[in-house]
Amino acid sequence: MSDQTQTLPKVTIHFAGDSGDGIQLAGSQFTNTTALAGNDLSTFPDFPAEIRAPMGTVAGVSGFQINFGSEAIETPGGRPDVLVAMNAAAYRKNIGNLKSGGVVVLDTAGFDKRNLKLAGYQPDENPLAHKPDHLQFYEIEVTKLNREALSDLELGRKEQDRSRNLFVLGFLYFLYHRPLQPTLDFLRDKFESQPVVWEANKRSLQAGHHYGDTIEALTRYRIEKAELPPGEYRNVTGNVALSLGLLAASVRSGRHLFYAGYPITPASDILHELSRHKNYGAQTFQAEDEIAAITAAIGASFGGQLAVTATSGPGMALKTEGLGLALMLELPLVVVNVQRGGPSTGLPTKTEQSDLQQALYGRNGESPLPVLAASSPADCFQTAFEAARIALEHMTPVILLSDGYLANGSEPWRFPSSEQLNPIQPPLAKNPQDGAAPHRPYRRDERLVREWALPGQAGLEHRVGGLEKEVETGHVSYHPENHETMVRLRAHKVQNVAADYPATQLVQGSEEDNLLIVGWGHTLGAIKVAVRRMREKGHKVAQLHLKHIWPTAQDLPALLQSFPQVLVPELNDGQLIHLLRDRFLVDAQGLHKIQGRPFLADEIENEALKMLSND
Amino acid sequence: MTETPPTKYKAKDFSSDQEVKWCPGCGDYSILSQMQKVLPELGIARENIVFVSGIGCSSRFPYYMNTYGMHSIHGRAPAVATGLKLANPDLSVWVITGDGDGLSIGGNHLAHLLRRNVDVNVLLFNNEIYGLTKGQYSPTSEQGKYTKSSPLGSLDHPFNPLAFALGSDASFVARTLDRDPTHLRDVLQAAEQHRGTSFVEVYQNCNVFNDGAFQIFTDKKQKAAHTVSLVPGEPLLFDEGRKGLKINGLKPEIVDLQAGAAHDELWVHDPEDPAKAYLLSRLFGEEEPRALGILYQEERFTYEQAAQNQLQKAQEVIGPPDLDSLLRGKHSWTVS
Numbered sequence: 001m002s003d004q005t006q007t008l009p010k011v012t013i014h015f016a017g018d019s020g021d022g023i024q025l026a027g028s029q030f031t032n033t034t035a036l037a038g039n040d041l042s043t044f045p046d047f048p049a050e051i052r053a054p055m056g057t058v059a060g061v062s063g064f065q066i067n068f069g070s071e072a073i074e075t076p077g078g079r080p081d082v083l084v085a086m087n088a089a090a091y092r093k094n095i096g097n098l099k100s101g102g103v104v105v106l107d108t109a110g111f112d113k114r115n116l117k118l119a120g121y122q123p124d125e126n127p128l129a130h131k132p133d134h135l136q137f138y139e140i141e142v143t144k145l146n147r148e149a150l151s152d153l154e155l156g157r158k159e160q161d162r163s164r165n166l167f168v169l170g171f172l173y174f175l176y177h178r179p180l181q182p183t184l185d186f187l188r189d190k191f192e193s194q195p196v197v198w199e200a201n202k203r204s205l206q207a208g209h210h211y212g213d214t215i216e217a218l219t220r221y222r223i224e225k226a227e228l229p230p231g232e233y234r235n236v237t238g239n240v241a242l243s244l245g246l247l248a249a250s251v252r253s254g255r256h257l258f259y260a261g262y263p264i265t266p267a268s269d270i271l272h273e274l275s276r277h278k279n280y281g282a283q284t285f286q287a288e289d290e291i292a293a294i295t296a297a298i299g300a301s302f303g304g305q306l307a308v309t310a311t312s313g314p315g316m317a318l319k320t321e322g323l324g325l326a327l328m329l330e331l332p333l334v335v336v337n338v339q340r341g342g343p344s345t346g347l348p349t350k351t352e353q354s355d356l357q358q359a360l361y362g363r364n365g366e367s368p369l370p371v372l373a374a375s376s377p378a379d380c381f382q383t384a385f386e387a388a389r390i391a392l393e394h395m396t397p398v399i400l401l402s403d404g405y406l407a408n409g410s411e412p413w414r415f416p417s418s419e420q421l422n423p424i425q426p427p428l429a430k431n432p433q434d435g436a437a438p439h440r441p442y443r444r445d446e447r448l449v450r451e452w453a454l455p456g457q458a459g460l461e462h463r464v465g466g467l468e469k470e471v472e473t474g475h476v477s478y479h480p481e482n483h484e485t486m487v488r489l490r491a492h493k494v495q496n497v498a499a500d501y502p503a504t505q506l507v508q509g510s511e512e513d514n515l516l517i518v519g520w521g522h523t524l525g526a527i528k529v530a531v532r533r534m535r536e537k538g539h540k541v542a543q544l545h546l547k548h549i550w551p552t553a554q555d556l557p558a559l560l561q562s563f564p565q566v567l568v569p570e571l572n573d574g575q576l577i578h579l580l581r582d583r584f585l586v587d588a589q590g591l592h593k594i595q596g597r598p599f600l601a602d603e604i605e606n607e608a609l610k611m612l613s614n615d
Numbered sequence: 616m617t618e619t620p621p622t623k624y625k626a627k628d629f630s631s632d633q634e635v636k637w638c639p640g641c642g643d644y645s646i647l648s649q650m651q652k653v654l655p656e657l658g659i660a661r662e663n664i665v666f667v668s669g670i671g672c673s674s675r676f677p678y679y680m681n682t683y684g685m686h687s688i689h690g691r692a693p694a695v696a697t698g699l700k701l702a703n704p705d706l707s708v709w710v711i712t713g714d715g716d717g718l719s720i721g722g723n724h725l726a727h728l729l730r731r732n733v734d735v736n737v738l739l740f741n742n743e744i745y746g747l748t749k750g751q752y753s754p755t756s757e758q759g760k761y762t763k764s765s766p767l768g769s770l771d772h773p774f775n776p777l778a779f780a781l782g783s784d785a786s787f788v789a790r791t792l793d794r795d796p797t798h799l800r801d802v803l804q805a806a807e808q809h810r811g812t813s814f815v816e817v818y819q820n821c822n823v824f825n826d827g828a829f830q831i832f833t834d835k836k837q838k839a840a841h842t843v844s845l846v847p848g849e850p851l852l853f854d855e856g857r858k859g860l861k862i863n864g865l866k867p868e869i870v871d872l873q874a875g876a877a878h879d880e881l882w883v884h885d886p887e888d889p890a891k892a893y894l895l896s897r898l899f900g901e902e903e904p905r906a907l908g909i910l911y912q913e914e915r916f917t918y919e920q921a922a923q924n925q926l927q928k929a930q931e932v933i934g935p936p937d938l939d940s941l942l943r944g945k946h947s948w949t950v951s
Contacts, residue, residue: 032946035946035948036946036948038948038950182946228950229950230949230950230951231949231950232943232947232948232949232950233947233948233949233950234943234944234946234947234948235946236944244941244942247938247941248938248941248942251936251938256702258698258701258702260698277929277933277941278925278926278928278929278933279926279929279930279932279933279934279935279936280936280941281926281936283701283702283922283926285697285698285701287694287727288694288723288724288726288727289723291691291694291724292691292693292694292697292723292724292727293694295687295688295691295694295695295698295724296694296695296697296698296701297698298687298695298698299667299685299694299695299696299697299698299699299700299701299702300698300699300701300702301698301702302665302683302685302695302698302699302702303698303699303701303702303703303706304702304703305702307698307702321688322688322691324688325687325688329685414950415942415943415944415947416942417939417942418938418939418942454703455662455663455665455683455699455703455706456662456663456703456705456706457662458660458661458662459662460662461661461662461681461682461683462683462684463631463677463678463680463683463684463685463686464684464685464686465677465678465684465685465686465687466670466686466687466688467686475633476633476678
């Protein structure tokens with residue numbers, strides 16, 4: 001027994017095991033407990049596209065990484081400090097990634113002959129016989145000890161082994177001085193109707209914790225609370241935050257939410273989350289396909305609701321024609337693309353930023369529309385609220401880009417109170433007085449926004465459609481000059497959205513710096529870490545991160561042109577960089593990674609340093 | 616919803632200020648005119664009526680109705696209508712589609728609309744041709760049809776729209792004709808009064824690209840021998856009472872009453888019998904009379920009603936909306 005405790009500023013733990021081993025549950029419980037303990041954190045799950053890939057193989061390894069600390073945490077961490085490996089495959093896949101001096105926690109039962117073979121080791125090869133010297137190992141007979149702890153319960157072997165993940169979790173809680181109570185509360189709620197399962201889960205967690213107490217000369221770790229800005233916090237994933245942003249926009253606009261979706265990874269969780277909140281008058285419609293999802297949303301928008309559909313790359317391709325219709329009808333609509341690796345079916349569970357140009361340009365005809373990108377799991381809330389605001393107040397479809405990394409990743413969120421959220425004011429048409437002139441559905445206000453007249457309003461009966469509209473009346477018109485006028489009006493209306501933006505702010509640095517790194521989407525954290533490190537070393541590097549990608553902010557050109565060098569890191573082969581070069585004649589350089597994996601801060605730092613040294 | 620009681624409308628109140636641009640002699644004119652005549656009789660406030668269409672000649676229909684309307688995109692009107700009806704269940708929503716729009720590019724949406732039983736009325740104008748694209752064979756064209764895209768004859772076996780609707784579990788299935796205004800009006804009225812999706816196939820003549828496709832069902836001299844009118848509780852008689860239909864096992868049989876067939880053996884129309892409705896839909900050959908009228912009708916819970924009930928139940932179970940508590944979630948903490 002020992003109680004030697006060391007204090008660390010931050011730790012990165014990578015949980016890995018078979019996709020049936022309960023890795024995501026262990027990871028999310030560790031996250032929840034850590035958040036409640038007051039640390040800053042960031043998480044990233046990494047799972048195979050198959051539900052149950054062949055057991056015990058490297059292809060079937062499911063991972064969950066958490067980076068937490070008493071200092072500001074911007075990313076789920078690069079190389080982990082701790083690897084939890086439930087089997088040989090999980091070990092094999094991740095061991096090379098571990099930091100020097102790192103810790104390995106493993107279940108020895110996962111390293112038997114069969115598991116070693118499934119993991120692809122040679123018959124005479126046992127990785128535990130040749131462990132890297134620089135790592136510290138906790139080889140625990142998890143399966144055996146766990147079975148012993150549950151031996152008097154009426155459970156088969158298979159059922160007993162199901163809570164192995166909780167044994168390991170209990171051990172980690174011991175190692176990092178975390179309380180068991182939040183997880184016990186969660187398990188009690190989850191298994192309310194299955195008393196034996198609840199008992200088993202509780203015992204496994206406690207047994208893992210007690211086990212830690214029995215090890216000689218064990219070093220435990222303490223990670224102090226982080227200094228976060230004062231306020232109320234909760235932990236949140238991107239998809240949940242996005243859903244809450246939509247619900248909040250519904251409440252603050254007084255328009256019921258209508259969400260239509262077709263199941264697709266990694267967007268489905270938005271459908272799952274929203275379908276739990278029907279008490280907000282929010283309807284969720286699981287459509288027969290992606291096209292029906294967007295067109296049903298258009299129908300609901302015509303009927304006066306805050307209409308939203310979400311999907312991922314391939315589904316976005318299917319929604320293209322519907323987007324064009326919504327743009328022509330000038331109806332509010334939010335279309336969320338939770339990007340994943342493409343093209344085609346691509347990498348469904350991996351992350352990428354390769355649908356930006358699709359969002360900007362992927363429609364027939366002259367068809368610009370607002371495009372926004374969320375930059376962190378918690379930021380998905382504000383960005384969804386903002387997308388809904390723009391759609392409703394400017395009567396336009398809006399594309400919101402998220403991605404797999406944001407959708408499933410989590411972080412603490414200082415949530416706002418409802419009063420901190422500005423009311424959203426859609427341009428609803430007033431009921432006409434008797435004898436009023438006929439309703440002109442495409443009459444515009446000074447922002448070029450038309451009115452929203454809803455079926456059921458007497459005297460405002462009108463027809464809309466995908467054919468070109470006559471200015472003001474909205475009648476079908478093939479007149480050449482009218483078409484050009486309408487194309488320009490629609491584009492100008494979208495441009496006017498930029499008038500609402502706050503002044504563009506640098507995330508770090510100033511206009512006096514030599515290099516500006518411009519990002520969008522989930523790369524915010526990695527770029528932040530890279531820029532912070534460089535600035536600490538005295539390099540004159542600034543950071544800018546774009547939320548509103550189209551229309552671009554009015555003060556953006558001047559800001560970009562004030563820097564001698566501009567670097568645009570993107571998880572694609574160069575998409576935002578084309579927009580910046582085309583629009584602003586900026587000689588920007590790109591940094592591209594197309595591996596389905598996020599940037600490491602090092603990669604950005606190295607590229608930036610190269611640019612600075614060439615200067 | 617408006618509180619004004621429905622005014623007493625006239626047909627012209629439903630006519631928009633837009634010039635109707637179908638080809639002279641097109642069957643669509645008749646359908647438009649009967650629609651404008653039947654709506655005043657239904658007692659629905661004009662502002663509560665919405666016509667939603669896809670793409671094709673028939674889909675221009677909403678522009679000519681002085682109601683709310685949307686000319687949407689090809690094949691998707693059933694999905695648009697579903698979203699609209701869910702958003703506002705008080706509306707009277709009509710889907711105007713054609714054989715190409717509804718059964719080819721939009722077949723998927725139509726099938727799902729029917730099975731869900733959203734309370735909208737679908738009018739499928741069937742002219743057995745692609746008219747707006749100037750004369751290609753459609754999914755209801757007869758096999759071997761010579762058209763611009765099938766100079767050697769089309770290879771496709773045609774859809775039977777009513778069998779399609781019944782197979783999709785539609786709760787109201789009817790067939791009528793552009794050339795029989797009274798019948799058309801009666802069917803439209805019944806379709807609107809039905810709670811659930813009403814599927815109405817309208818045989819519509821395209822006098823430019825497929826003239827006379829339904830002539831034997833509309834021509835005064837021929838129609839009696841080729842059509843059978845469905846009246847609930849009445850025997851299936853045609854050819855001016857000379858012939859009738861009976862069911863032999865699961866097989867419809869034409870019987871000659873003049874040759875001594877007994878009147879009491881005849882098949883009596885029961886629109887609530889789905890098996891018999893299917894047999895009626897299969898009267899599709901050249902020798903068999905085509906059934907006109909309501910083949911099938913059942914009372915079934917509607918989708919938007921079920922959706923509304925869930926919203927209400929959620930309020931009762933979860934409680935009224937409370938944005939602050941929603942944002943706070945189950946596990947929050949305070950940093951001071």
